[in-house]
Structures are given as C-alpha cells and as structure tokens.
Amino acid sequence: MRAMLLRAQREPMAMADLPVPAPGPDEVLVRVHACGVCRTDLHIVDGELTEPKLPLVLGHMIVGTVEQAGERVDGVVAGQRVGVPWLGWTDGVCRYCRSDRENLCDRAEFTGYDRDGGYAEYAVADGRFCLPLPEDYDDLQAAPLLCAGLIGFRALRMTGDAERLGLYGFGSSAHIITQVARFQGRRVFAFTRPGDAETQAFARELGAEWAGGSSDLPPEPMDAAIIFAPAGELVPVALRGLAKGGTVVCAGIHMSDIPAFPYDILWGERSVRSVANLTRQDGMDFLEIAPKVPVRTHVEAFSLDQGNEALDSVRKGSIKGSAVVVIGAE
Numbered sequence: 001m002r003a004m005l006l007r008a009q010r011e012p013m014a015m016a017d018l019p020v021p022a023p024g025p026d027e028v029l030v031r032v033h034a035c036g037v038c039r040t041d042l043h044i045v046d047g048e049l050t051e052p053k054l055p056l057v058l059g060h061m062i063v064g065t066v067e068q069a070g071e072r073v074d075g076v077v078a079g080q081r082v083g084v085p086w087l088g089w090t091d092g093v094c095r096y097c098r099s100d101r102e103n104l105c106d107r108a109e110f111t112g113y114d115r116d117g118g119y120a121e122y123a124v125a126d127g128r129f130c131l132p133l134p135e136d137y138d139d140l141q142a143a144p145l146l147c148a149g150l151i152g153f154r155a156l157r158m159t160g161d162a163e164r165l166g167l168y169g170f171g172s173s174a175h176i177i178t179q180v181a182r183f184q185g186r187r188v189f190a191f192t193r194p195g196d197a198e199t200q201a202f203a204r205e206l207g208a209e210w211a212g213g214s215s216d217l218p219p220e221p222m223d224a225a226i227i228f229a230p231a232g233e234l235v236p237v238a239l240r241g242l243a244k245g246g247t248v249v250c251a252g253i254h255m256s257d258i259p260a261f262p263y264d265i266l267w268g269e270r271s272v273r274s275v276a277n278l279t280r281q282d283g284m285d286f287l288e289i290a291p292k293v294p295v296r297t298h299v300e301a302f303s304l305d306q307g308n309e310a311l312d313s314v315r316k317g318s319i320k321g322s323a324v325v326v327i328g329a330e
C-alpha cells in the first residue's frame with residue numbers, strides 16, 4: 001500500500017510502499033478514504049511530542065470502510081464506514097479506565113503516534129475504538145469531526161454552562177465548536193492572530209458575535225475561554241478577559257511555556273485546566289449532536305503525496321477550517 005511515512009522526527013514524511021497491515025483478533029482492517037490533519041501531527045513531526053513509534057504513519061481522523069474484521073470484533077462489520085480517532089487502545093483495568101476516564105489511561109495507545117494512522121491506503125484499528133459515523137456527512141466532511149470536533153467538544157464541556165465563550169486560535173477545532181456553542185445558546189468571541197481579518201470574518205460567518213486579535217480584550221468579560229493555539233502566553237491573556245468564576249481550558253496536547261502572571265488575575269475562583277485526549281463516550285456524544293446542530297465543516301483537500309504540504313498549511317494557519325488528506329474514493 002502507499003503510505004506517507006515519518007522515519008525520523010524533524011524530517012518531512014516520505015511516500016513509501018508498505019505491506020497492507022494484518023488485523024489482530026480484536027482489530028479491523030480499514031480501507032482509508034480520508035484522514036484529517038491535526039496540529040498534533042505537527043507536534044509529532046517537530047519533536048515536541050517525544051515518544052512516537054518510528055517509523056510512523058501519522059493521521060488520527062480516519063474515515064474509511066472496514067474490509068476485514070478479526071474474530072473477536074463485535075459490533076463493527078465488514079463494509080461498514082467507521083471513524084478511527086486519536087484514542088486507539090486502552091488497558092481497561094487501570095484506575096482511570098475503571099473510573100470513566102479512559103482518556104487518561106496509563107497505558108493508552110494513540111492512533112498516528114503509538115499505532116500507525118491514516119495517511120495510508122489502509123490502517124488497522126481496534127474494533128472497540130472505532131466510531132460509527134453519521135450518514136449526513138461525506139468522507140471529507142466527516143474527517144475533521146474525529147479530533148478537531150470531538151476533542152473540541154470535550155473542551156467545550158469543560159466550560160460548564162459558560163454563556164460568554166472565548167475561543168483563542170480559530171482553526172479546525174474552533175470553526176466546529178463555534179457552531180456547537182451557538183446551537184447551545186452560548187455567545188462566542190473569536191480571537192485570531194492579530195490582523196487576520198479574513199479569519200475574523202470567517203468566525204463571524206459561523207456565528208461568533210465578535211471577532212478580534214488575540215491581544216485584544218473581549219467586548220465584555222468571558223465566562224470561559226478555550227485556547228486551541230499552542231501558545232502559552234495566551235493563558236494570562238485569556239485570564240485577564242475572564243469574569244469571576246471563569247475557566248480557561250487549554251485544549252492542545254502541547255503548549256509553549258506559560259509566562260508568570262500576577263495572582264490577582266486568577267483570584268475570584270478563576271481556574272486554568274487542560275483537556276487530554278478523549279473517551280469513546282465523548283466521541284459518541286459528539287457524533288450524535290453534530291448532525292443536529294448541524295455542524296458544517298469547511299475543508300481543504302490534499303492528496304496523499306501532498307501530506308507535507310497539508311501539514312505546512314496547518315502550521316502557517318493558511319487553512320480556512322480543516323485540512324483533509326484524501327486517499328481513496330468510497
């Protein structure tokens with residue numbers, strides 16, 4: 001099969017010819033149609049996440065069709081279209097798994113990091129971690145739901161019932177979560193790179209009532225902010241915009257260092273927290289709500305051999321919405 005292979009960190013991926021992987025008894029073989037591009041992929045390639053399997057096929061927003069299912073697979077059948085997200089496997093027995101926090105599993109394996117992912121014609125996935133996909137979405141539209149959407153949704157949940165919501169970094173996740181937040185009756189303030197008028201206009205089109213640069217103060221105090229950009233300096237910036245009792249949620253897997261800040265911007269029961277990974281329940285809940293909103297994803301398609309260009313465009317922030325690598329037709 002053709003695959004984009006990362007042989008070493010801080011090097012571009014290269015097209016390779018690999019054997020089609022064989023599924024184990026709990027696994028399915030998936031013929032990949034499309035795979036969304038995530039900022040996490042950049043952190044893996046750039047060496048900010050330090051322990052990938054190597055060589056590695058990246059990609060953890062896989063949309064494809066099950067070609068073959070192992071003997072112990074239950075609930076997923078050949079011919080079914082499925083989504084394969086970041087959470088690829090958990091042990092099911094650690095204290096986190098036993099307390100409905102499998103996202104924190106001590107021995108979790110992640111797709112496109114510990115396990116080969118979807119920038120390839122085929123991938124294997126544990127059948128228990130495949131998600132059924134709503135029919136309302138074609139392959140390209142569905143792919144960004146699988147990480148940008150559902151980890152963004154987990155971050156949104158961590159804001160509780162916050163009415164005035166700030167989103168810092170208006171890329172793949174924020175463009176989806178704006179739509180969900182509006183559907184839930186929240187008010188959205190979008191923060192982009194300073195001077196990025198085009199993305200600010202895009203945010204307003206999707207329902208943000210205000211859009212500005214990340215160094216601007218919000219039009220009124222926020223009840224919560226989600227930081228999607230990997231920039232630690234945004235934490236104190238967002239804290240300064242929060243109302244009392246508000247929360248800053250850091251949604252990315254990697255962030256630059258957070259600068260020191262005075263205690264009084266945290267005082268008043270404000271809090272800062274991170275969101276890590278996802279549970280299967282997050283995935284099912286989000287994929288149920290997405291067609292009701294209905295979330296419309298804006299995608300820019302790349303072919304498999306343009307994988308490095310796709311990553312670069314996410315790095316530059318030049319994508320309006322989500323980048324998706326298209327591998328094969330349905």
Ligand SMILES: [Zn+2]
Nearest residue numbers: 038040147148
């Ligand atoms: Zn991701």
Ligand SMILES: [Zn+2]
Nearest residue numbers: 092094097105
């Ligand atoms: Zn566990």
